[in-house]
Amino acid sequence: MARNRLYDADVLVVGLGRFGQAAATELQRLGHRVTAVDKDPALAESYVGHLSKVVQADASNPAAVERLRARDFALAVVGIGSSIEASLLASANLVDAGIPNIWAKAVTPEHARILTRIGVHHVVRPELESGIRVAHLMNGKLKDYIEFDDGFAIVKMAPPQETIGFTLGQSQIRSKYGVTVVGVKAPGTDFTYAVPETKINSQDTLIVSGPTELIERLASRP
Template sequence: MSARHSDDAGVVVIGLGRFGYHLAGALARLDHEVLAIDRDPARVQRWSAELDRVVQADATEEVALRQLGVADFARVVVAIGASVEASVLTVLALTELGIPQIWARATSEKHAKILHSVGAHHVVFPEAETGERVAHLIVSRMLDFIEFGDDFAIAKVRVPAPLVGRALREVAPRDRYGVMVVGAKLPGEPFRYAGPDTVLAPESVLIVEGSITQVQRFAALT
């Protein structure tokens, strides 16, 4: 029986295309141990100077993964996007290893169904999710947002001009606009939880929660 990493700090990233490389780099910056795997020697050589542990291997082979110690990790991300067959076979190999959390990148709904059917626990659509998110930012006054499904979002917005200088108690954003202001960043200060007495100073940035439509309307108040 393989001994998993006790602190669950380690993550394996398989596939070093743009998504896989940026994911591996972000995990490393968050102080997680990262084992990066790609079958392309050119990619391995390219990223070996920037990532701590980069290995050339065929991740569709269970034996190769076991030899690399992948079975010791609790979380593995299959970031392969160019080959549906390779991503599916890799997830299948990881399932055979008994990996507790298998994350996989999908390029289509059909691809996602196959990944789920062979054992992926979490399937992500990075291109689609990024495209939708950027579209919302382009056509709205939101500075950033995260959607949680069921049309609920948390967004970062600038204080709408008509509300500058007013306290949240007076503004009553939940009753009037259907959103809740949960945090505020005043100029030169860190983010703080917002309360009824928080005054919306000019150039302040707010953290607001509500439906995407409600948040967009709040951000666009004139």
């Protein structure tokens, strides 16, 4: 089977904590060739055989990054969270190496701001993002929640009572609430794209997109 070119890049993952190892193993599963780096010999050793290549090295040291030939990687992920200093130094070394697409984990707003200023292309704050997601899920109305920077979200939710037994065209969710039902999933069936003729049943799951506050308004309906 031919490789999927979307996932056919050499990736360098620095730091094999929870975030780094999750990124590394998923990148490997998708088809990337992953080289993982951690300064802890025991931790690095534990991933030998599970990733394309594992190196015990301190990426905060420019000489170590040079030995890794970091400039040859198309993508890099910095998952260091235990030391902001080590994260910043490692990230700066990867920027200096000219890697064209660098992702890094930040643990504080200040950490995120400095990573951006030194040239990291994508900064993620998984703890913050997870906390926001959990807050939206706690009311029990939403089954999943993804929010974007511009106040736009995509959610999975149970259908409001007023939509059950009607088609999307009949219930007029978009005109009433300003959100779009992207798709519908019935138990035991595959996801299907929504059309005006799609009829909603009580056991369905709706995939809805739109402004966050408008989605919350729809989700508050019985």
